[in-house]
Structure formats: C-alpha cells, structure tokens
Amino acid sequence: MITVKDYEGSVKPDWCPACGNFAQLSAIKGSLTELGVSPSNAVVVSGIGCSSNLPEFIRAYGFHGIHGRSLPVASAIKWANPKLTVIAYGGDGDGFFEGTQHFFHTAKRNVDITYIVSDNQVFGLTTGQASPTAQLGYVSKSTPEGNIEKPINPLTFALAAGATFVARGFSGDPKHLQDLVKKGIQHKGFSFIDVLSPCVTFNKTNTYDFFRKRVYRYESPDTGDFMAAYKKCEEWGDRIPIGLLYESIQETYEEKDPVYRKGPIIESPYRGITPQDLQEFL
C-alpha cells in the first residue's frame, strides 16, 4: 500500500510561503499515491525555475535538467522504459519561452507523459521579469513601462499542436487540481495541465484574490468536441474556466513505433551485429 508519506522528500521546499507550487507538489504526490504508483516507478523531470526545483522535494526519481528542456528528457525516459510514470514539470518561462518547440512537438507526438506547468505569469527565480504569459501592461523589472507583448495562451497552443488532454487548474483549488493531475496521469497520451499559480513575491497583479474572483470550475459537456474546447480555452478575463477542457484518445507514439512490438526497449537484450548483417556490405 502506497501512502503520501512514501513520496515525502528529505529536502524541504525552498519556495516562498504560500507559493502556488506547494499545491502542485501536493497534487502530484497525492495523485501518484491514489493511483498506487510506487515511488520507484515515478520520474519527475524539470527544467530551470522556482517550480523546476520540485524534483528535489519529492521522494521519486528526479531529473532537474536545464532550462526549457524537460520534455525531450521526459519523452525519452518514457520511450526507454514505458513502465515508468513520467511527469514533466516546470514554469511558464521554462515551458513557453525556451521550451516552446519541445512543447509543440511533444504534444504533436502524443508521448504518454504528463506535463504540468506552474503558470505564474512571471519569472520568479530570476527575480521578476515578464514571462510569456504576462498580461498586457504588466509592470516588471524587464517591462518598467508595462508589457507591450500579448500573452500566449498555452491551452489553445496545446490544442493547435494536437495535445490529446488539455486542462487548467488553480493552485487555490487544490482538491480540484489533484483530481486533474490524477486524470492527466491516467490519460493514455500526452496530457497537459496549465496551473494558475500565484507568485506571491513578484506578481502583485495575478494574486490568489485576482484568480479567486474570476476562476470557476467548468465541466465540459463533451470533452471530445475540439472546436468547443478551443472556444472555451479562449475564455479569459472576468471569468476563467478551470477543469478538463479537452480529451481525446489516440494512439500514442510508443504504440505506433514498431520497435515496441518486441516489448519495452529497456528489456530488449543486447543484439549486436551478426555476420549475416555484414552480407550487404560484401
């Protein structure tokens, strides 16, 4: 029997008190526990940023790599050993600036991993610059006159790329968040969960109060309706929907690559080159 205690890391998170990341760490630990995943089979991969420090704070296999590159690492871990439960985790700067091309192509490939983004609309670790999801007019160290670049919408981006599971959570609603993370892990294919996660230190605009006033739980009548989901994902302003917005079941990359017909790569024995293999060179 797996309990949340089994996922308790030896290192205490160094996030600011009340940081939105705590709720996500708790949701990840809680979901893995509920799903009965052994910590020996759980891998959490991250890039660089405040949120990306998470692998250190969970007792699982952690991979704290470089900025923006969690998804290629996570994909290949899954490809090497499909029996593992692989979660990629990081911030909006990490994922939607330097990691953009990986996000797009991992979604398109439908690799069976879960990607959770702590979206706080700001760079925390580098002390408060505007991120790719920073709102128009947002004043920060890098935009003292206010942000003039439109924010990206990670949800419609994921949909356009072909993601088969697109959801939005809120760190201020941890129970709902944990349910989404659990569903995302269970989803066969690439699941993407954008989590509205207030940065209590550097983002004085997008605060818990800001989101509490706007966020509402949304239950889609038909999560398989792509156009309806796209429209819902565009809703942003006075009302912001959270919940599972789109899901479709499609073949995963691993199911399509013929190499897996003989089983997981990690279990395939040494093959080498045989004298017959050299015939074609004679």
Place this chain on the structure above:
Amino acid sequence: MYVKNIDYREIHIISSHNLAVREEETIVRVAGAAGDGVQSAGMIISKVFVRNGLNVMTYNYYQDVIRGGQSWYQIRGSHNPVRSQGDGLDILIALNRDGLERHTNPEINEGGASPLEGIAIFDQGITDYSPRSARYCPMPLAEIAAKHSKVALVKNTVAIGAAMASLGIDFSIVADVIRDTFGTKGNVAEQNVSAAKEGYETYKAKYPPLNKRLKTGGKGKLLLSGGEAVGLGAVSGGLKMYIAYPMTPASSCLHFLAAHAKQYDLFVKIPEDEISAINMAIGANYAGVRAMTGSSGGGFSLMVEALGMAGMLEIPIVVYESQRPGPSTGIPTKTEQGDLNLVLGASQGDFPRIILAPGDAAQSFYLTREALNIADTYQAPVIVMSDLYLSEHEESVDGLDLSFTPDYGKRPGDGEANYRRYLITDDGISPRAVPGQEGLMHNEDSDEHDEYGNVVSDAETDPRKRVAIMEKRMRKLEAYRSTIPATDTYRFDDADVAVVQWGSTRGVVEEAIDLLRERGIRAGAVEVTHVFPLNSDIEKLLKGKKVIVVEGNYTGQFNRLLKSEFPVDTVLVNKFNGEAFYPGELAGMIQGAIRN
C-alpha cells in the same frame, strides 16, 4: 602566435619513383552532373573491386545541390594497401561534356586531383571537346543502352562494362554486382547486365587494355563508409536508440541506422532540433538504455549546454560529431577538422569529457562501440569526431571482429540501504541507479549537489561539499587516462621526423611518409585516435624528433592542444580548402616543413 600557414597552392607534389606501384593500382573516376547517376555508377565499380579482393578507397566530390553542378566519384583499387584517394587518374568515365573537359584539363585541377593520365570513356555523341594528352575512347554508350532498356541512365552501366574490360576484370563479378544493385524487380537487372556486357565486349573489340597489373580474385572484402561504420559500431556496442537531427555529413549514419532500424531492433528518431536530440539521448541513458546522438558542428553547437548537463548529472552520452568546414554554414559538402576547439571547450565549467577520433572506417566501428563502454563506465560525455572525408567515402575493410561485451558500468543492487547516487570514491565513479530500480529514488541535479544529489548551490551553499564533489567528478578523467591504449605509430622506429596526425588524415599521412622514405627522409607517424585526454606516451615518442603536425584546419587546433599538453616545438602543416590531403601534395608540404 599561430604557426605560419603553408600555401598549399605552391606545393611541390611528390610522386613515387616506384612505377610498379602505380601499375599495381588503378584510379577510376566517374564524372557528371548531380542527378546523372555518378554515385550509383561509382558504387558498382567499388563493389566489383572489393569482390575481386582489391583494397578500395573512394572519394566523393560533390556540391551542395540536388541536381546539376559538377560532381565526381573516384575509386582507387589495388591488391596493395590503399589508404587515401591517391594521386593520378587512369580511367575517366565522363557522363557529360563538362566532365570530359574538366578531368582531362591540367589547368582545372579540381580539388587538387590529378588530370587524366590514362583513358577517357564517354559517349561518342560528345565530339566538341578540346583534345588533350589522354587516350580518348568514344563509345556508342547511348546507342547500346537503347538496345537493352528504355532508361537513358543505362548508358552508365554500358560505360562501367567498358571500364571493367579495360582492366581485364572478369565479367561475371560485374554481372553479380549489377544484379545485386538492381534487385529482382522486373527485368531491370538483366537489362543492365546485358547492356554492361555489350559495353564490355565493344571496348575489348575496339581498344587495347590499360597497362595495369591488378591481382584480382582474392577474398572479398567489406565496403563501408565511415558513417555506416559508426552506425554498425554503435549497434555492435549495444546501441538501442539513435536520436539525431539531419546535418551533412553526420546524416549518413542517421540514414543508415534509420534504414536498418527494423533489422537491428533500434529506435531511431528525428526530433524538432539538436537540443531536443541530445536531451532525449541523455534522458534515455538516464533511464538505462544506450542512446546516442550525432551531428556536424552547427548542430553540435546547439547541444553544448546539454553536454555540460550530462557532465554534471554524470549521465553517459556518446555524441558522433562529423566535421565540415566552418564557420557557420561553411561548406556543407566539403571536409575539415575545424571543430576540435568547439568540442574541447563545449559547455561552461570543468567536467570530464573524452574525445575519440577514428582514422578509418574500421576504427570508426571499433571506437564508436568503445565510446559506448567508456561513457557508461565513466558516466561522462564521449565525443566521436569524424569529418566529411571519413564519414562519406567508402573504403574496403578486411573484416570486423563482431564479438563485444557491453560494460554498463557500476550499478547498485535494488533496495541498497543509504544509497548515494554520487558516492565519493577513489576513482570518482559512483554506482548509478536507474528509474524503476526498487528503493533507489534520488534526484539528479544540474545544480551543484552533494553525494545524495541534494542541491548545495542555493540556500545551503557549502564550499567543502562543492570541492569534494568537483574533485570526485574530475577524478574520473584520471581513472580513464590510465586506460588509454598505447599511441599508434607508423614506420617510427628509426624516424628523425615525427609527423603527428589525428583522425581522418591517418591513411594519407602514412602514404606521404612512404613517399618521403623513398627520398631518404626518415619520417614516421604518430597516429592519435584518443584525442582528449592525450596519452602521456606521446611526449616520449616526440622527444628529440623534428615534430610536424598535420591537420585540416586554419589555426592548428590539435597542434595547440598538443603543445599545451607537452613541451614540444612543432611545425604545422595544414589545409583548409575543403578537400582532403592528397598523398603527393602532403609529402611535398611535409618536405617543405622539414626544410623550414
């Protein structure tokens, strides 16, 4: 200060006094436009040679175009060892007028290649050429082809038949190779065989044979490009995943492995960019599966940050780096050895890295699989450096030793108590757990960390822990250094002049030394395959000798490395025009350097 560059345009080319040697080898060149079937024709001739037991080196001169331009493919064959593309040209198969003009004209000395000394085979429809000293053998190539097939390119096969007749090669082997090349689809193969046969007979009836004494009929050999040899070596070494973004000249390995993925049970993937490619390959190795990536300098530049991550997390990774002339896009279809500084200095900070540079196709096979074992043993990045010359030309290989035992390095047992991923050890190597192993959960971190993988760079910065873990990592390099095999030498015992080379110049340096020895110059070669760290035995080898460093780049990147490692005075002999060294040219350059 850089060593003064030698002006390779004013080199005195040295040729062999031993005319028998030239009679015992032949150089055939197929010339035409891209899309004319130059390479396919060249491959058939190469295969005919290796099946006759001849040693073969090919040289592929092509441009960065898919159709048009001028390209040629050269095959040098002999029962004696051939270690470079060679000097001279005996048989020209000109597929168009331009090809005929260029390769018979001593003024257009393309890529440093010699003009034709023997016969030119071409379609008799080409009449408006300026006759030079070659023996012209116009043939009804198109006419014969039309009798056997509707496909115009069959005229190439007719020309191949004629060329093989000029060398007195048994037609049955030519027919076998054509059948194998065209396969069993329809009667294409038989049409080509009969066309070649008529070309063969027509030449014999019309023209005398070339004055060559090739000993054919020996045991067949393998014909391999360096890129294919890297792919084969990787699979022989236990490779399970190859993830790479296309870039000439590293793509030949990618194409080879993709084409054989099913046969070899291999996962092959082109991801969105080279950054993804190396991060994926590192991720797979982290998970316990042997994976590699490969690229040329441009793609490798994108991999730099992740290479350092592998150094920090101590994850094995082998990168195949096949060089072409830089800077930037440079010359995509030419050769150079200009990426050594890049590979040596790639990524911030100090971490153990190992650089290997095979000198020929067989070494490309053996060193790639050795690289996989080294990477796993030392949990560090290993870069296998090749270049366009080595990656893209075919050469004969007598045979390959296929027996190999993968060494996956130190691994902990499941459930080991108090597991420390970065346990401090004497040799710096810590047992490496992979995800899925029971109870060995830990964090691998690009931030500086302690033995457990816990970060020591942020809130708990601890200078003592930093020093301890840094020294642990760097000790792996010293542990590896003691295992480097003795440095190879060539005709070195009585040498006064030590010619030091690395990578693909190995064969041409040996041939240049043979030429210099004919002139009484006691030169020998020091042949470096383990480029970094260097074996300390090199210092002893160079002591008291006139030292000349040969390499294909502008500043002498290896020369500088050598001088930084050992107290030695050197003269640099270099070339950076995009073409490989030719033996006669190189001998002339070395002779010039000895005099200076």
